[in-house]
Amino acid sequence: xxxxxPAEDSxxxxxxxxxxxxxxxxxxxxPGDRAVAGAAAGGGAVQAGAIELLQxxxxxxxxxxxxxxxxxxxHASAYADEAGLVLDASVPPFVALPFEHRTxxxxxxxxxxxxxxPFWILLALFSNMAYDSAAHMHTAEAIAxxxxxxxxxxxxxxxADGLWRFPAFSYGRPLARLHPDTTPSGSPA
Amino acid sequence: MTSTERTDVLxxxxxxxxxxxxxxxxxxxxxxEILERGPWLTAKDFEQDFMLGSSYTRIFDFTVGEGMSILGxxxxxxxxxxxxxxxxxxxxxxxxxxxxxGRRVWPASVSRDTLDPWYDRVAESIPITKQDWDDVTYAGGxxxxxxxxxxxxxxxxxxxxxxxxCTNCNWMMAGCKFDAKQSLLLNYLPxxxxxxxxxxxxxxxxxxxxxxxGSYRVHYDLIDEEDYRIRSAGGAIDxxxxxxxxxxxxxxxxxxxxxxxxxxxxxxxxxxFSGNGERLNTxxxxxxxxxxxxxxxxxxxxxxxxxxxxxxxxxxNWDRLxxxxxxxxxxxxxxxxxxxxxxxxxAQVADAVGPSWFGVRKKEMLSRWQSWLIIFQMIEDANxxxxxxxxAAGNADRISQQxxxxxxxxxxxxxxxxxxxxxxxxxxKEILERDGLAEVTAWTNDVVGAYTVHPLSxxxxxxxxxxxxxxxxxELRGHPGIxxxxxxxxPTALTVNPAMTIAALAxxxxxxxxRAARERGVEVTYGxxxxxxxxxxxxxxxxxxxxxxxx
Numbered sequence: 001x002x003x004x005x006p007a008e009d010s011x012x013x014x015x016x017x018x019x020x021x022x023x024x025x026x027x028x029x030x031p032g033d034r035a036v037a038g039a040a041a042g043g044g045a046v047q048a049g050a051i052e053l054l055q056x057x058x059x060x061x062x063x064x065x066x067x068x069x070x071x072x073x074x075h076a077s078a079y080a081d082e083a084g085l086v087l088d089a090s091v092p093p094f095v096a097l098p099f100e101h102r103t104x105x106x107x108x109x110x111x112x113x114x115x116x117x118p119f120w121i122l123l124a125l126f127s128n129m130a131y132d133s134a135a136h137m138h139t140a141e142a143i144a145x146x147x148x149x150x151x152x153x154x155x156x157x158x159x160a161d162g163l164w165r166f167p168a169f170s171y172g173r174p175l176a177r178l179h180p181d182t183t184p185s186g187s188p189a
Numbered sequence: 190m191t192s193t194e195r196t197d198v199l200x201x202x203x204x205x206x207x208x209x210x211x212x213x214x215x216x217x218x219x220x221x222e223i224l225e226r227g228p229w230l231t232a233k234d235f236e237q238d239f240m241l242g243s244s245y246t247r248i249f250d251f252t253v254g255e256g257m258s259i260l261g262x263x264x265x266x267x268x269x270x271x272x273x274x275x276x277x278x279x280x281x282x283x284x285x286x287x288x289x290x291g292r293r294v295w296p297a298s299v300s301r302d303t304l305d306p307w308y309d310r311v312a313e314s315i316p317i318t319k320q321d322w323d324d325v326t327y328a329g330g331x332x333x334x335x336x337x338x339x340x341x342x343x344x345x346x347x348x349x350x351x352x353x354x355c356t357n358c359n360w361m362m363a364g365c366k367f368d369a370k371q372s373l374l375l376n377y378l379p380x381x382x383x384x385x386x387x388x389x390x391x392x393x394x395x396x397x398x399x400x401x402x403g404s405y406r407v408h409y410d411l412i413d414e415e416d417y418r419i420r421s422a423g424g425a426i427d428x429x430x431x432x433x434x435x436x437x438x439x440x441x442x443x444x445x446x447x448x449x450x451x452x453x454x455x456x457x458x459x460x461x462f463s464g465n466g467e468r469l470n471t472x473x474x475x476x477x478x479x480x481x482x483x484x485x486x487x488x489x490x491x492x493x494x495x496x497x498x499x500x501x502x503x504x505x506n507w508d509r510l511x512x513x514x515x516x517x518x519x520x521x522x523x524x525x526x527x528x529x530x531x532x533x534x535x536a537q538v539a540d541a542v543g544p545s546w547f548g549v550r551k552k553e554m555l556s557r558w559q560s561w562l563i564i565f566q567m568i569e570d571a572n573x574x575x576x577x578x579x580x581a582a583g584n585a586d587r588i589s590q591q592x593x594x595x596x597x598x599x600x601x602x603x604x605x606x607x608x609x610x611x612x613x614x615x616x617x618k619e620i621l622e623r624d625g626l627a628e629v630t631a632w633t634n635d636v637v638g639a640y641t642v643h644p645l646s647x648x649x650x651x652x653x654x655x656x657x658x659x660x661x662x663x664e665l666r667g668h669p670g671i672x673x674x675x676x677x678x679x680p681t682a683l684t685v686n687p688a689m690t691i692a693a694l695a696x697x698x699x700x701x702x703x704r705a706a707r708e709r710g711v712e713v714t715y716g717x718x719x720x721x722x723x724x725x726x727x728x729x730x731x732x733x734x735x736x737x738x739x740x
Contacts, residue, residue: 023547024555040549058241060418060588107544112635118253118595121636122588124547125534132555133239133529140238153529153558156497163366164237165356166498168488174322175333176343179507185312186319186347187278188510188521188685 011092013051015069018095020050020127022102026148034091037099043148049137050130059126068123071116079105196222197711198702199407199428201394201443204267205688206434206675208377209311209695210702214432215384216717219706222426223386224409226393226435226583227264231374235364239530242415245363246591251531252438252584253593256638257464257574257600259438260531263592264364265390267436268676268688269372271362272642273501273525274349275686276317278308278693282512282519286681289571289603294680296652296661298736299697306733307693310726314719315692316371320345320503324352327487327495328562329503331474332524334483336506339620346505346523346686359499359526369500380720392423393583394443397431397671398450403709405431405670410582416590420582429709430702433665434675434695437462437644438596439584441658441677444648444665446579455666457658458648462574462598464641466520466567466682468610469527470617471536472627474560482624494559499526502565502686509616510684517569517605520613521684522620525565533558535632535640546633562627564617568609570682572646574600600639643687648677650694662701662737663694670705674698696730700737708740 017035026044028036036046055062069092076093079101080086087096094102109120129135131149134142143150143157158164181189197219200211207223215221228247236243248264249271262268281301288294318324325333325345333343354369361370368375382388391412398406406425413419433440441459448454479485480492487495505523512519526532537545538554545551577597580586585594602610614631621627632640651657654666663678665671674695676687683690703715715734718724 024552025549040552044552053241056241058416058590060590060593103543103548106547110636124636128534128547129530132533135239135241135530138238138240138243149555152552152556154494154556155529155558158237162237163356164358164360166358167356169326169357169495169498170323171325171327171330171334171485171487172323175325175330176337176341176504178344179342179510181510182344182507183278185278185317186345187689188280188344188507 012065012069015072015092015094016051016054016065017046018102019072019106019123020045020130022106023124023127024048024131024149025099034095037102039099042152045127045131048131048147048149049134050127053126053130053136056136061122061126075105075109193406194424194426196220196426196428197706197713198430198432199224199426200432200434201407202267202434202436202675203265203373203378203388204262204269204434204436204675205373205692206695207267207432208373208381209692210432210434210674210699211386212377212381212384212720213699213715213717214702214706214713215381215386217703217713217715219711219713221381221386223388224392224394224407225265225388225390226412227262227390228414229265229388229390230364232366232368235366237358237360237363237366241589242591243363248364249362249592250594251592252596253637254596254598254600256602257598258637258640259596259598259644260640260642261436261438261644265388266373266378270364270374272688273361274370275346275502276349276689277347277685279683279685279690280510280512283681283683286516286569288681290656294651296650298661303733304693304697306729307697308689309729310696310719311689311692313723313726315349315376316351317347317349318352319347325503326357326499327493328499328526329524331479331483331485331493331562332564333504334485335620335626338483339623341506341508341620343504343506346502348500348503350500355500357499359497359528361501362528376720393420394435395446395582396443396450397447400427403670404429407431418587418590429670429711430706431671432702433671433673436675437647437677438598440673440675441576441647442579442584442597445576451668453667455654455658457656459576461572461646461649461656462576462600462644463570463572463646463682464574464600464639465643465645465687466570466606466609466684467641467643468566468568468613468639469525469535469632470564470566470614470629471632472562472564472621472629473554473557474562474627475625476560478625482626496526496559496561501526517609518612519684520566520568520609522613522617523565523567525563527563532563535636537630537633539628539630546636562621566610566613566617567682567684568606568613569684570606571603572681573603573606574598574647576647602639643676645676645679645687646681648673649680650678651680663698664701664705670709672698672702697737700734704738704740
């Protein structure tokens, strides 16, 4: 099958979704959702836009996504053999792994002694960034759109002009003794 | 045949080390060119936005190394544009440090007493506020109250922030939209421009060679303004004096790459790198306990829940900055804001059985993000960092269009460093877990190694040629006319935020650079006032200048 056909794209996409969902797990998008394991309530990295972010060439990983998916599935097959797991062949091997085994495999791939560690850390980094900072969207727009990560973290929305300002910011009273060796300019002596 | 451009002084980089020297040399009469590899943005361009491609990723560089990753500025104004503007002076004992050498590391001519007049010059040039408790943010106040509750002191940290303009938006790392942060864009750089200096953004210096007449030829590439992975042929400029101030993660790399043309580099080039002993802890506060134990409340009936509000660090605990304590056991503990994007991934869940930095429990931890308090440790490391052979261009293989790249730094923490981090971890835990206030964990070093926002010492000053690349006046040993004035020159970790010390050492380097320039036929004098014309700082250093200008 030539690269880029829908079937291969979807294999790639659900494999990467399953990876992102291992980093920041979310609830299933629909009952038949195989990529998202449903290990946590609320949206996770996938719902936050991980695939959109990973596919953006600004990240520098977009051109390697085929390799990521292929390698991840190879690792998943080897892991399943080792663990004596029989995987559902109707989905890619990593997607077929139960959530706790996806987690164990990602922990192994990102461990300090793994030869491919930097490669997998990058994928984890962008998966996390999709959730904690919506790096594929303007932040104010992401908050207005109810971005699941920013909402779950409780990040406050900007003011009407799109800028953040916090007029109340201080308890406004002394809260500790100063170090006795402080200079008049406020530095350590 | 095309003729190569010529200048008196070529400055590489426009952060503290570049802007300060450029200003004084231009004001003194030299023709000064500044090459800056990052873009030139000002308040109107700064965006409060985490989207890739916004000012946040355009002006910030995150360079992954082996065992240590570096965050630094990448723009006109350098670190001053992205930093959190904490400007403490280094404590007296730091200058007496011996590191692993068994003798004083700093040059004999530099102590707190001899540096204070240079600190004063910086303080006159960059408005620094001695913050009081009304300026201290909720996060800083919480840290102060917790320190007090455990019998410790806590100090508001001096900062280069105009409190009347500051909105406490906590977007300092994306550039200050309100010009509250007193970056170099507001003082030294405009003053340098007024005296005829030129700044060329998106010019990345690659290497230096020596001409037959003893001048230097500096080669640069042009960097695409949006996609920093794209570079095009630049050119070369001949200069009588070269001031390297590309940052401690880049200056040694330029010199390493120049070794083939310039000849042997001093041993200290690309060695003795210090991450300023930095490490981060995350506390997740129990809001009820904050109210009950510390008696803190704020508007809306909240106790804290204010991680997003503020202006970087505002309060530090300095109880361990005690010169009578043994080296490698002294450190400061500073409250710090670290934005999402890079500020959450390394935080670890408490008592992890499975993975500590991702997964279900990490997501739960993120749901309490507004109750996070980040504590920044600055211990005395042992200058363990070493740069490997340089990449083909720049100081990193860039991965993303902006911000993210892989550099060549290797950092294997010494036992003394690991012990100091463990001590500091334990102390933060002791302070913040007391009476159930919070759960505290350290950031993992397993993902991108240790993590520094204050790279130092990779080309340091000293008296001993075997362990310092620069003499005590910042001139590169064996290569007269090349000076290094950025964080690379600072010999050791400082136990406090280093910008003030980097700036003071750059101020102190200027007389020696003027002397060298004059010897090379440049008509330049020393003695410019502060950028706004104030002169008391100049009077304060007057007695020190003749020695620094002596050959």
